Amino acid sequence: MTLRAKTMLLFSGTIVGLVALMYPLIRFIVLDSFSELETRDMAEQVQLIRGAFSNELNQMVRTANDWGGWDDTYAFMKDENDTYIKENLADPGFINIQINVMAYIRLSGRVIFSREIDPGTEKGKPLSEDLLRRFTDNTFLQRHMDANLRFTGIVMAS
Numbered sequence: 001m002t003l004r005a006k007t008m009l010l011f012s013g014t015i016v017g018l019v020a021l022m023y024p025l026i027r028f029i030v031l032d033s034f035s036e037l038e039t040r041d042m043a044e045q046v047q048l049i050r051g052a053f054s055n056e057l058n059q060m061v062r063t064a065n066d067w068g069g070w071d072d073t074y075a076f077m078k079d080e081n082d083t084y085i086k087e088n089l090a091d092p093g094f095i096n097i098q099i100n101v102m103a104y105i106r107l108s109g110r111v112i113f114s115r116e117i118d119p120g121t122e123k124g125k126p127l128s129e130d131l132l133r134r135f136t137d138n139t140f141l142q143r144h145m146d147a148n149l150r151f152t153g154i155v156m157a158s
Contacts, residue, residue, distance in 0.1 A: 060152070089115065094124065109137075
């Protein structure tokens with residue numbers, strides 16, 4: 001074997017040995033650090049989403065409280081007049097306050113008014129059967145017998 005071949009073999013062996021020794025160290029330091037950074041970043045993103053969700057929910061609660069306190073809304077629930085629907089529940093009003101679904105339901109479960117806006121077309125349509133069923137479920141309404149009791153959240157629909 002020539003000196004040149006021996007040198008190349010020694011050099012190649014040294015490189016392979018160094019890579020074999022360095023791989024676990026590099027994997028431990030670099031990959032674990034990236035994993036930790038990704039976990040931290042994901043936690044921050046979740047917090048941002050939770051904050052945005054909380055803000056949206058609070059805005060919906062303020063809107064519902066505002067509408068629920070109107071004398072006109074109270075009168076509508078009592079006499080079910082069509083004037084209230086024409087003046088307050090037209091599609092542009094839903095879009096303006098950024099609400100896709102609204103329902104007026106008596107504690108008995110009888111629906112006085114319900115409507116949903118398709119976000120893609122911004123056109124109103126009757127509330128889906130799935131949502132109507134969820135809103136008129138007696139257990140859902142019975143939890144709201146106390147005027148001071150409030151529930152907020154998302155209703156999952158199919």
